[in-house]
Amino acid sequence: MDQKNNDISDNVDRRNFLKCMAWVGTGMVWTMNNGLLSSRTFGAAPSATAADAPADFTFVQISDSHIGFAKPPNQDVTGTLKLAIDRINALPARPDLLIHTGDLTHLSKPEEFDTVDQVLKSAKVAERFYVPGEHDVFADDAKAYLDRYGKNTRGLGWHSYTHRGIHFVGLVNVANLKPGGLGTLGQDQLDWLKKDLEGVANSTPLVVYAHVPLWTIYPKWGWGTQDSEAALALMKRFASVTVLNGHIHQVMQKTEGNITFHTGRSTAFPQPQPGQAESPGPLKTVPAEKLRSMLGLAQVKYTETQHTLAVVDATLE
Amino acid sequence: MILLTAATAGASTCGGGCGRVPGSDPRGSTTTINREPAMAGQIQVATPQTLNISIDNFTFTPAQLTVPTGSKVVWINHDDVPHTIVSNTKAFKSKALDTDDRFEHVFDAPGNYPYFCSVHPHMTAMIIVK
Numbered sequence: 042m043d044q045k046n047n048d049i050s051d052n053v054d055r056r057n058f059l060k061c062m063a064w065v066g067t068g069m070v071w072t073m074n075n076g077l078l079s080s081r082t083f084g085a086a087p088s089a090t091a092a093d094a095p096a097d098f099t100f101v102q103i104s105d106s107h108i109g110f111a112k113p114p115n116q117d118v119t120g121t122l123k124l125a126i127d128r129i130n131a132l133p134a135r136p137d138l139l140i141h142t143g144d145l146t147h148l149s150k151p152e153e154f155d156t157v158d159q160v161l162k163s164a165k166v167a168e169r170f171y172v173p174g175e176h177d178v179f180a181d182d183a184k185a186y187l188d189r190y191g192k193n194t195r196g197l198g199w200h201s202y203t204h205r206g207i208h209f210v211g212l213v214n215v216a217n218l219k220p221g222g223l224g225t226l227g228q229d230q231l232d233w234l235k236k237d238l239e240g241v242a243n244s245t246p247l248v249v250y251a252h253v254p255l256w257t258i259y260p261k262w263g264w265g266t267q268d269s270e271a272a273l274a275l276m277k278r279f280a281s282v283t284v285l286n287g288h289i290h291q292v293m294q295k296t297e298g299n300i301t302f303h304t305g306r307s308t309a310f311p312q313p314q315p316g317q318a319e320s321p322g323p324l325k326t327v328p329a330e331k332l333r334s335m336l337g338l339a340q341v342k343y344t345e346t347q348h349t350l351a352v353v354d355a356t357l358e
Numbered sequence: 359m360i361l362l363t364a365a366t367a368g369a370s371t372c373g374g375g376c377g378r379v380p381g382s383d384p385r386g387s388t389t390t391i392n393r394e395p396a397m398a399g400q401i402q403v404a405t406p407q408t409l410n411i412s413i414d415n416f417t418f419t420p421a422q423l424t425v426p427t428g429s430k431v432v433w434i435n436h437d438d439v440p441h442t443i444v445s446n447t448k449a450f451k452s453k454a455l456d457t458d459d460r461f462e463h464v465f466d467a468p469g470n471y472p473y474f475c476s477v478h479p480h481m482t483a484m485i486i487v488k
Contacts, residue, residue, distance in 0.1 A: 112438045112457070148440055148454055179442060179477045180454045220446050220474035221482050262416075263480040320415035322439055 096342035096351075098205055100138035101129050101166070102250070103338045104287030105307035107176065108156045109147035114327040118147075118309040122160050124357050125308045125338050130165045132340065137204065139166040142287035142305065143174030143215065143252030149185050158189070173198055174252040174288065175215040183216060199230050201237050206345055208241045210234065212251040214266045224253030224266035224288075231271050243278050246343070246350060250285040256295060256302045259315035264289055273300065283350050285339070289321070292337075292354050303352050306337035333357040404488075410434060411483070413441050413455075416475075418483035425465060427487055432462040441481065446472040 106122045115121060129136060139161070146153035161169060171190045178186050183197050194200040194211075201210045212234070214224035226234075241247070249255070255272065257265035266272075276282045282300040290312035295302045310323040310332075318324075327335060337356040343349070406428030412419045413435045425431060433443050435455040443452040443461050449471055452461035465471065465487040475481035 110438075148456060175477045176440070179440075218476055218479040220472065220479055222479045261480065263478055320417070320437070322416065322437055325438070 097345045098137045099134055099340055099342045101136045101338055101340050102140045102285050102305050103308055104142040104305045105144040105290055107144055107147040107309040109153040113325040114332055115310045119156055121336055122308045126164045136166050139164050139169045140250055141171045142250050143172050144176045147176055149177055149180040154189055172211045172213055172252055178216055195233055196230055207246045207248055210249045214251050214253045222267050223263055226268050235275055238275050244280055246281040247279050248283045253288045254286040254304055255284050262321040305339045308336055311335035416478055416481055421483045424486040427468050430462055430464045432460055434460050441475045442477055443473055444476045
């Protein structure tokens with residue numbers, strides 16, 4: 042970042058702060074190119090970034106739909122999920138894949154899963170993939186979830202596949218949680234992951250998705266995965282790794298070496314920034330007219346010739 | 359606090375399914391010459407009670423609760439998100455508690471009972487039964 046020391050004053054700081062706030066409100070483009078992350082706002086002047094270039098294919102991530110929740114700030118979570126699907130269906134290029142990173146439901150009830158299925162059926166995508174959130178598995182040890190989404194998966198729903206040159210891995214870190222702990226992958230899943238990655242070349246881009254962030258964001262609220270280091274160690278040799286998570290109902294990103302971490306917005310309700318409230322529960326006092334600006338989806342564009350994956354966050358506004 | 363003999367406390371709390379007879383606690387039959395004669399053969403036990411634990415803002419309140427043997431503890435979830443009450447030692451386990459749902463458990467044996475919310479495992483607390 043180009044920053045002159047003599048520019049630093051209260052006014053400039055405030056201006057910079059407001060600029061950052063604008064980014065949050067309008068969505069941001071993150072472009073990964075050989076492990077280097079750059080960003081621009083949607084409103085910025087067009088430039089020859091990977092996000093602008095015609096992509097070889099795109100896929101979308103949605104998260105935290107919490108079907109069954111009906112309290113402030115969102116009494117109609119089915120409506121906002123439908124809106125997210127409408128946005129996906131209106132994209133200029135039809136996404137190959139739809140990935141839902143968990144908390145499909147609020148209470149794992151059969152009728153909640155039915156509604157999710159019904160709404161997601163209308164998404165114009167070639168294939169759909171899921172990983173569970175804790176709300177999808179806690180009531181019945183994942184039975185209802187696995188009955189619907191367990192086909193072609195291992196353990197509690199983890200899975201992998203290669204699509205048009207990218208190796209995708211869906212991980213489950215919301216089961217068998219220990220007192221005082223964070224999200225957990227468990228040894229069985231780590232053993233499987235090691236085996237799964239063995240046959241994948243270093244040059245193959247990896248996209249890894251799971252519900253709870255695979256990087257430690259705020260342990261006090263359980264926003265992290267206690268054995269994620271073991272999983273990430275297996276990914277160090279790859280040229281490009283993109284990690285997509287949900288759970289915290291807000292966009293956050295970080296890059297660490299070859300790995301870009303990204304959390305997506307919820308389609309149901311926003312949660313507070315880490316430590317900015319007494320608990321990570323729903324932000325209840327969001328005005329109705331502001332709610333859609335705090336919900337959203339992420340689109341990922343892949344360009345093979347440029348070896349880039351660009352994650353583009355959009356709100357439902 | 360009202361103090362009763364162990365036998366009385368046991369009769370009022372230990373319904374069907376309770377395999378342990380409170381009066382048979384070995385400590386109850388231990389007497390020594392040095393003790394006050396009036397205490398011999400008796401255990402002083404507080405009356406079993408019903409106590410509430412409130413769940414607000416992803417926190418069990420009180421975080422540590424000491425209760426007499428035979429007491430019933432009732433958890434009430436006041437949050438907008440579901441929680442569970444799960445014993446670390448599998449002594450008890452609730453179903454999903456949505457807003458205003460309750461879970462209760464009667465503690466028939468003394469000991470420490472740490473528990474947590476299996477949905478939000480950073481939520482931990484403890485019942486101490488005496």
